[in-house]
Amino acid sequence: MEWHACLDEYEKLVIRMNTPRVVIDNGVCPTATLVKVDSARRHGILLDAVQVLTDLNLSIKKAYISSDGQWFMDVFHVTDLNGNKLTDESVISYIEQSIETTHCDRSHGFNGLTALELTGTDRIGLLSEVFAVLADLQCDVVDAKVWTHNGRIASLIFVKDCNSGSPIEDSQQIDKIEARLRNVLKGDNDIRSAKTTVSMAVTHTERRLHQMMFADRDYERKPILEHTSELPAVTVQNWVERGYSVVNVQCKDRTKLLFDVVCTLTDMQYVVFHATIKTSGDKAYLEFYIRHRDGIPVSSEPERHRLIQCLQAAVERRASEGVRLELCTSDRQCLLADVTRTFRENGLNVTRAEISTTSDVALNVFYVTDATGNLADPKTIEAVRQKIGLGNLKVKQLPSVYHQKAEPEEQQAVGVGGAVLLSLGSLVRRNLYNLGLIKSYS
Secondary structure, eight states: OOOOTTOOHHHHHHHHHHSOEEEEESSSOSSSEEEEEEEEOOTTHHHHHHHHHHHTTOEEEEEEEEEETTEEEEEEEEEOTTSOOOOOHHHHHHHHHHHHSTTOOOOTTOTTOEEEEEEEEOOTTHHHHHHHHHHHTTEEEEEEEEEEETTEEEEEEEEEETTTOSOOOOHHHHHHHHHHHHHHHHTTTOTTTOEEEEESOOOOHHHHHHHHHHHTTGGGSOOSSOOSSOOOEEEEEEETTTTEEEEEEEEEOOTTHHHHHHHHHHHTTEEEEEEEEEEETTEEEEEEEEEETTSOOOOSHHHHHHHHHHHHHHHHHTOOOSEEEEEEEEOOTTHHHHHHHHHHHTTEEEEEEEEEEETTEEEEEEEEEETTSSOOOHHHHHHHHHHHOTTTEEEEEOOHHHHHHOOHHHHHHHHHTTOOOOOHHHHHHHHHHHTTSOSOOO
């Protein structure tokens, strides 16, 4: 560590004490890489560490968190999405540098863009209307994430001016964008809760989506559609002798699960003092010992009920069901408007979306169901692919229910349509490219 010439020895000691230290070990565990973090305790330090790992799309198989007094220690057992240890030195170096840099910038890639935050009532065709408005207002969508949950939608869209390629800063244009999008979100029955915000400030996209849905109180709303998957089991009990509230979460394991739970606890102003995370097969078991930032555990039944609701919502938001479609094609104006209009015209509803553009190539992921939230008909999926282009839009993932219920001829039709398993290696390379660790992901 290089020191500024004006720092005295006491100031250097304070910096050393407050800078997280990271050790990455491939020798202890035969099946995973150990990432060990220790530092002075501060609110949000656990989330910072988990965020670095999940931004690389790494899978956290186990974790042990302990906070002894004012000191904080974590051990994460991580693999890549193929289940392999981490061997790429650029990835290891990035983890070390990012966690060790206090308050490091996580917003790389979005500088020079204007951020649009949208929340409202979800309905079929809504995304089509949003992207059509943006195209009409000469807004080029560079990156976006869309989540839906309990009949609500939250979206963070990063745009630039189509003509100049610069962020949109003109106040009149910003007012026009906000007004047009607000009218779309209101529809016929969402006059009060529809919200549109334009900002030049950039934050961590997925954390912001959690905050937007939390502020929208999606956790209090009843699901419009019946769940086809098992709901997460969440319990909160007080350990009176030690002054902790013990939170247990059991659900299906998936990537970024720990981030979603820790993000919600942090934003609800709870501090994690100890935690154990384990996975077995496709199940995840998470246990947290928490207190509120004022040092008091959960102190009332309404607070306990609200915490359970919020954690269940945090787990469910990213676990959207439906057929995963991946669009890879040359970027052009109105591309998203055209694609989502085709979805709408064929009765497909987008439950989650991830939009990105790199070097004039659009890389978009959509999760779709039919209009009622049930499994989309494979014939409908094929009709959409024919319209958009078989080589451009591919089926990357089918819900397990398809494999359980599909008739042989339907399975054959999907096969002819080009159902392909997602290349996990390309996904990791894409994340490394976006983080600036490699020059190409092809």
